[in-house]
Amino acid sequence: MVVRVQKEDFDVGAELTTLTGGKTAVGGITSFVGLVRDLGGESALKAMTLEHYPGMTEKMLGEIESEANDRWPLEASLIVHRYGRLEPGDRIVLVATASAHRHAAFDSCAFLIDWLKTRAPFWKLEETDGDGARWVESKQSDDRAAGRWGKEAAE
Amino acid sequence: MVVRVQKEDFDVGAELTTLTGGKTAVGGITSFVGLVRDLGGESALKAMTLEHYPGMTEKMLGEIESEANDRWPLEASLIVHRYGRLEPGDRIVLVATASAHRHAAFDSCAFLIDWLKTRAPFWKLEETDGDGARWVESKQSDDRAAGRWGKEAAE
Amino acid sequence: MKILYFAWLRQKTGIDSEDIVVPESVSDVAGLINWLKERNEKFEDALSDFQSIRVAVNQEFAEFDAPVAQGDEVAIFPPMTGG
Amino acid sequence: MKILYFAWLRQKTGIDSEDIVVPESVSDVAGLINWLKERNEKFEDALSDFQSIRVAVNQEFAEFDAPVAQGDEVAIFPPMTGG
Numbered sequence: 001m002v003v004r005v006q007k008e009d010f011d012v013g014a015e016l017t018t019l020t021g022g023k024t025a026v027g028g029i030t031s032f033v034g035l036v037r038d039l040g041g042e043s044a045l046k047a048m049t050l051e052h053y054p055g056m057t058e059k060m061l062g063e064i065e066s067e068a069n070d071r072w073p074l075e076a077s078l079i080v081h082r083y084g085r086l087e088p089g090d091r092i093v094l095v096a097t098a099s100a101h102r103h104a105a106f107d108s109c110a111f112l113i114d115w116l117k118t119r120a121p122f123w124k125l126e127e128t129d130g131d132g133a134r135w136v137e138s139k140q141s142d143d144r145a146a147g148r149w150g151k152e153a154a155e
Numbered sequence: 156m157v158v159r160v161q162k163e164d165f166d167v168g169a170e171l172t173t174l175t176g177g178k179t180a181v182g183g184i185t186s187f188v189g190l191v192r193d194l195g196g197e198s199a200l201k202a203m204t205l206e207h208y209p210g211m212t213e214k215m216l217g218e219i220e221s222e223a224n225d226r227w228p229l230e231a232s233l234i235v236h237r238y239g240r241l242e243p244g245d246r247i248v249l250v251a252t253a254s255a256h257r258h259a260a261f262d263s264c265a266f267l268i269d270w271l272k273t274r275a276p277f278w279k280l281e282e283t284d285g286d287g288a289r290w291v292e293s294k295q296s297d298d299r300a301a302g303r304w305g306k307e308a309a310e
Numbered sequence: 311m312k313i314l315y316f317a318w319l320r321q322k323t324g325i326d327s328e329d330i331v332v333p334e335s336v337s338d339v340a341g342l343i344n345w346l347k348e349r350n351e352k353f354e355d356a357l358s359d360f361q362s363i364r365v366a367v368n369q370e371f372a373e374f375d376a377p378v379a380q381g382d383e384v385a386i387f388p389p390m391t392g393g
Numbered sequence: 394m395k396i397l398y399f400a401w402l403r404q405k406t407g408i409d410s411e412d413i414v415v416p417e418s419v420s421d422v423a424g425l426i427n428w429l430k431e432r433n434e435k436f437e438d439a440l441s442d443f444q445s446i447r448v449a450v451n452q453e454f455a456e457f458d459a460p461v462a463q464g465d466e467v468a469i470f471p472p473m474t475g476g
Contacts, residue, residue, distance in 0.1 A: 012167055012171055013166045013168025013170075015168075016167055016188060020190065022244065023244075024192065024243035025192060026190050027189065027192040028190060031185070031186050032183055032184070032257065034183045035184070037255060039180065039255065051316055053385055056369040056385065081393050088179035089181075093393045102187065102268060105187070106187070116392060116393045117257070117393060119390065119392070120393050121366075121387070123388060124392075135317050135391075137388075137389070138392075189476060206400055208397070210452055211452040214452055248476045272475040273475050274473065275473060275476050276399075276470070276473050277474065278399055278400035278471060278473060279475075290400055290474075291474040
């Protein structure tokens with residue numbers, strides 16, 4: 001179980017290789033890489049700044065990763081989350097779970113990213129061409145996605 | 156849509172970067188990396204040789220990837236599958252799907268790997284310490300996993 | 311008491327982190343926020359809507375009736391928008 | 394007709410690929426396999442159990458009653474075990 005919150009970019013290939021190195025019980029690794037998305041529309045996204053609560057972020061991410069390891073038979077798991085100013089196409093987050101069984105890897109990875117998208121203590125400031133900078137508001141659809149996993153994870 | 160069947164290993168980070176380079180509508184990439192697993196037990200796995208049907212493999216993989224793109228709103232997708240002799244811990248397959256929406260990326264990636272694990276024209280020869288070499292037989296549990304996606308994909 | 315402000319609460323109050331002594335009458339989160347609101351107009355504005363505020367006490371999410379005491383780390387922030 | 398053998402069918406027959414002329418009486422997959430079985434003991438052994446054999450004609454899965462003709466590429470293999 002590894003959690004890192006960092007300003008720097010990460011190398012997905014190197015992270016996955018390190019994650020499962022020497023663990024020959026691993027049959028598969030599911031990973032999710034979140035990128036800064038520009039949905040187009042009226043005002044194009046120029047950049048997004050992610051603010052977080054140092055200390056609490058790592059603690060919460062560690063707790064939810066621990067819960068994923070309780071729920072699924074994982075051989076290894078990893079969360080790397082960036083903060084700071086990011087532009088469209090930049091990597092934001094990497095979640096990877098490794099298991100002997102691919103469905104455990106898929107379900108646990110989806111569980112973690114659903115949680116991260118709603119419950120992690122990050123706040124997004126978006127800069128667009130038209131509107132200047134504004135703080136993104138919490139979305140109900142993301143809350144529902146996290147809700148489908150049942151218990152109120154790590155809160 | 157990219158399909159490659161190759162003997163050489165692949166670099167997951169480089170593959171994903173190439174896959175989504177410049178596509179700022181992508182919000183997330185789900186990927187699955189299959190590894191040669193040694194489940195331990197009585198006779199340890201020494202190696203696995205994957206044989207395939209050149210030509211038909213690429214054709215079938217292209218068809219199923221095309222079906223995934225019909226079913227889900229994907230911005231990009233990739234299947235890289237290795238053949239030849241592989242040892243425990245070696246990468247076998249990479250499936251990656253990129254979408255504006257993470258659930259589309261997750262579902263399409265799970266769909267593809269469920270299919271690959273059952274329907275792709277590969278055959279496995281396992282070498283163990285105890286038994287020598289033997290051809291792996293088709294598993295019903297994998298057929299069920301592929302079956303949960305409904306229609307008989309690409310057959 | 312250490313108080314941290316994040317996102318637009320940091321911007322509106324103009325403060326990211328402060329160590330302050332709060333009166334003994336402040337015993338829970340709601341009391342703390344009401345006391346902070348009286349400091350100046352910026353705080354009054356930033357903290358006017360309880361519905362748009364979340365709080366953590368010692369890095370755990372806390373309700374508005376949760377107790378607070380000297381020595382606690384209290385963070386005030388809008389609902390998280392995730393990663 | 395080009396015939397390909399994979400996995401243990403390749404090993405048992407000792408052949409991975411061959412170009413052969415089949416008699417005109419061979420008109421479908423079942424007919425082809427029955428004709429191949431009569432070539433020698435290796436083929437007889439390899440092709441003895443229809444249930445453990447899958448066939449593709451021109452790189453498409455085919456049933457045992459599917460037609461075959463000169464110029465086709467026919468592959469004979471065990472059920473796939475996936476990637």
